[in-house]
Amino acid sequence: MAAGFDPVVEHERTRAALRAAVPRLAGLLRDAPDGGAPSGLPGWTVSDVDAHLCAVCLAYCSAFTGEFDGWDDVLPPGDGPFVERITAVNAKAIGVFADEVRARPGDAVAERGEAFLRVTEGLAPDTPVPTPWYGERIVLTLAAATGLLLSETLVHGLDVARGARLPWVIPPDEARLVIGQAFPTMMPMALDVERARRVRIAFDVALKGGPRLAVVVEDGAATVTRDAPPRAYDCRITAAPVTFLLIGFRRVPLWKAVARGRIRAGGRRPWLATSLTELIASP
Incomplete structure (x- = not known):
């Protein structure tokens, strides 16, 4: 464990952020004037985003309550590529x-978000959470699952706000929590394996105010380590946390973030920075 990083404290901070963000999102959904209007996510209406968020909360709750047993009707057969599987689900x-x-x-999101927090109250950050929608044998930690629920709330809140033309703010501290809690798990899962074959690149990703991620792609696999020991890197990426979050979820194009000075590349091979967004897929 790196100095200054307490997984229990950070998990509780992530829970607190989720507890505050869910009712804020529910209020945004209620304020949206037209659920049938396009959201900021191509192909999805505001109501589609609402329904998706309800389904996500139900899925994570069911890992503890077993209330949903219809996975055979939702999951595609076998373990296909990450993006194809998530898109189908x-x-x-x-x-x-x-x-x-x-x-x-907005009501079901509020109810199911609160239910997730209630059923996971007091559980350790490393409590296993089966997530068959990511893969037949994929199990996350509760810390990663909570970070992912926070990311769904923040990023899809932005989608709704863009479609409904309403304000929505993603606080930098909450973006840092998502990146620290969820990205080390999700980035390797989202790797485009075919593109990553015969690739060997080590990225040092430094978020302003923390955390810091060592992203190593090697021969079709990736590892992401938080606050890793010193090593040689090919490319160093420095970014504002909200910007990096939105680039990761394809809500902001990399070129625009660079033009606005929100992300910079350095190190001995800075031109490789664009490879990170090409190698890590996003549904």
Whole structure:
């Protein structure tokens, strides 16, 4: 464990951030004037985003409560590529809550977000959380799952706000929590294996105010280590935390972030910075 990083304290901070963000998102969904309007996510309406978020909360809750047992109807067969699997699951899962969110926008998100926090209260950050939607045998830690729920809340809140033309703020501290808690798990899972074959690159990703990630891609696999010991890197990336979060989820193009001075590349091979977004996929 790196000095200054306490996983228990950071997990509780992530829970607190999620507890504050969920009702804020629910209020945004209720304020959206037209659930059928396009969101900021191409192909999805505001109500689609609402339904997706309900499905996500249900999925994570069910890891502890077993309340949803319809995975055979939602999951694609086998373990396909990450993006294809998540895209297929998302398309089917939206239908589970489509009618409810049209009748009660924001309510189901608030209820199920609170339910997740309630059923996981007092559990250790390393508690296992089965996540069959990511893969048949994929199990996350509770810390990573909570960070992912926070990312869903923050990023999809932005999608709703862009579509509804309403304000939405992603606080830098909350972006840091997502990056520190979820990215070390999700970036290796989201690696484009075919593109990464015969690739060997080590990135030093430094977020302003922390955390720092060592991202090593080697022969079709990736490892992401938080606050890693010193080593030689090919490329050093320095970024504002909200910018890096939105680049990771393809909500902000890399070129625009560079033009605005929100992300910089250095090290002995700075031109490799663009390779990170090419190698790490996003559904």
